[in-house]
Amino acid sequence: MPNTDLKLLIEAARSAGEIARGYFNTSPEVWEKSGGQGPVTEADLHVNRQLSADLQGARPDYGWLSEETEDGHGRLKTDRQFIIDPIDGTRSFIEGSKDWAHSLAVSENGVVTAAVVYLPMRDAMYTATLGGGASLNGAPLFAPKDKPIDTATVLSSKPNMDPKYWATTAPPFKRAFRSSLAYRLALVAEGRFDGMLTLRPTWEWDVAAGILIVSEAGGTASDQAGKTAIFNNPHPQINGTVAAGGIHAALIDALA
Structure with missing residues (x-):
């Protein structure tokens, strides 16, 4: 159900953006992950909780894979999965750059069927469904053609x-x-x-x-x-x- 999944992802991404904007440029608490995996902020964790509630609440039969959730591998037994990065570009978020995003996808049988990349500080909503094309804020997207x-x-x-x-x-x-x-x-x-x-x-x-x-x-x-x-x-x-x-x-x- 890529079309209904996309609508769900868009709504969840906008809610995530509202939360993240509330932490942006406010010196949120920051921790360093183990193993040199980089920083995580209280904003990442809050967004992750909200996305889990919004998405898993709507699709409880979907598996869950998120950067900020410990992976229990239960997702491997599901037909469809959410694949989520609550804030991709956390270093940019911490530094006050606008170039961070919420990355939300649904996969089925190893293939992504619906996707959203949302940049709240730029109000840029990139979306796609499998076989349905890609768009930015509703306008069709076209990748660059061949060149040297x-x-x-x-x-x-x-x-x-x-x-x-x-x-x-x-x-x-x-x-x-x-x-x-x-x-x-x-x-x-x-x-x-x-x-x-x-x-x-x-x-x-x-x-x-x-x-x-x-x-x-x-x-x-x-x-x-x-x-x-x-x-x-x-x-x-x-x-x-x-x-x-x-x-x-x-x-x-x-x-x-």
Whole structure:
């Protein structure tokens, strides 16, 4: 039921945005996660509680995978799952940047069927359903067309340019950066950037929604080996993420 799921995700994302805006630029309490997994704020936890109430309350038979909820693996026995990052780009949130997002997705049999990436401080609601296209605030999205890779602009963190990741040398594209992986994917779907990549093991909640939005905008999204990402894995990570319009194949070919 992708269409009714999308409506539910949109409503939940707007509620989450209201909560997060209340903490923004107010010096919320911050903790460092164990294992070098980065910071979490009281806003992340409050948003997570609200999303759980809104989404699981409406679909109690769906599994639950969220960055801010301990994974009990009960989701593996369900037919459909919510895959949630309450605030993707927590460092940006803490620093006062507007480039953080709520990332909400529904998966079925390993495939994302409905997705929302919402940036409350920009009032930007990116949405998609499987086979139903992608949109930003209701306007259709179209990923960028083919172009020479050396004139492309790609969203990527600096460590991804290390020579060890590339077959010869990294292509001479222009590099740009946004903290939130979900937002990077949405910007590719919008056509504002030619591609994005992250070459480390990637948590499903960071990219599940964005990958569907790129695909439904006519782009291509895969892991770093060019394979289709499968979701709701026992260990919820995929092998990096590469998403782009026409330069996707060139990016994959250039990788080691």
